[in-house]
Amino acid sequence: MVKQNNFPIGIFDSGVGGTSIWKEINALLPLESTIYLSDSKNAPYGNKTKESIIDLSIKNTEFLLNQNCKLIVVACNTATTNAIKVLREKYKVPFIGIEPAIKPAALQTKTNTIGILATKGTLNSELFEKTSNTINKKIIRKEIIGKGLVELIENGKLNSDEMTNLLSSYIIPLIKQNADCLVLGCTHYPYLIPQIRKIVGNKIQIIDSGEAVAKQTKSILEKNNLINSKAENVFHNFFINQDKKVLEMLITKTDNKFVKITEKDF
Numbered sequence: 001m002v003k004q005n006n007f008p009i010g011i012f013d014s015g016v017g018g019t020s021i022w023k024e025i026n027a028l029l030p031l032e033s034t035i036y037l038s039d040s041k042n043a044p045y046g047n048k049t050k051e052s053i054i055d056l057s058i059k060n061t062e063f064l065l066n067q068n069c070k071l072i073v074v075a076c077n078t079a080t081t082n083a084i085k086v087l088r089e090k091y092k093v094p095f096i097g098i099e100p101a102i103k104p105a106a107l108q109t110k111t112n113t114i115g116i117l118a119t120k121g122t123l124n125s126e127l128f129e130k131t132s133n134t135i136n137k138k139i140i141r142k143e144i145i146g147k148g149l150v151e152l153i154e155n156g157k158l159n160s161d162e163m164t165n166l167l168s169s170y171i172i173p174l175i176k177q178n179a180d181c182l183v184l185g186c187t188h189y190p191y192l193i194p195q196i197r198k199i200v201g202n203k204i205q206i207i208d209s210g211e212a213v214a215k216q217t218k219s220i221l222e223k224n225n226l227i228n229s230k231a232e233n234v235f236h237n238f239f240i241n242q243d244k245k246v247l248e249m250l251i252t253k254t255d256n257k258f259v260k261i262t263e264k265d266f
């Protein structure tokens with residue numbers, strides 16, 4: 001049998017946002033090789049139908065499986081909440097998904113009010129509804145669709161006035177409504193933390209799921225005896241089906257010397 005331990009971990013997102021998850025995985029599992037797929041041509045997924053999100057997730061998974069990935073991380077809340085069930089039924093490889101961290105937020109809030117910033121596709125999904133129903137009924141959930149945020153990030157406008165104005169319009173009302181926790185329910189949003197802090201200072205606790213996803217990836221690799229323990233031939237291949245400029249900006253060479261970014265139509 002071919003030994004799979006040195007095969008790469010596959011990671012996909014609708015765009016460059018899932019690199020926030022890649023960074024957590026790489027920090028926790030530095031000996032693991034990775035293949036990252038940025039489907040920027042089709043971003044944002046958040047406004048698409050469930051059927052289209054499933055089709056795109058299948059396309060991304062097939063690409064990664066053709067590159068011998070031993071495990072797949074769906075580094076996208078929208079794809080996880082709409083498609084991971086189908087992916088798990090269709091393929092044998094283990095899948096790790098990401099969902100808005102509303103459970104930890106519900107445990108940490110002191111005002112019993114939490115804000116959840118995510119895409120329309122995530123907030124309207126059955127999986128999100130199911131998870132929401134498991135948290136304490138006393139907790140008030142203020143759900144906000146982060147309309148336009150993913151597009152600005154994909155276009156490299158992280159620090160623009162447009163971004164500040166849009167973010168302010170989503171976050172300031174939350175503070176007025178007494179929310180003390182903000183759940184970032186999209187993997188693009190951790191890149192907005194400095195901008196959010198500029199707007200609201202430390203008035204709100206920001207919660208995202210990146211670290212938890214990395215820990216879960218490690219645990220599933222261990223359970224399946226798939227951990228790579230040799231520091232040999234480690235690689236990190238990034239594929240993007242649009243201009244790679246923004247991806248390069250987020251994954252600079254200083255992050256990891258084994259990084260290679262390729263523009264490719266898929």
Ligand code: DGL
Nearest residue numbers: 014044045046077078187
């Ligand atoms: N990073 C994706 C997520 O976590 C972005 C969604 C989108 O493309 O709209 O939901």
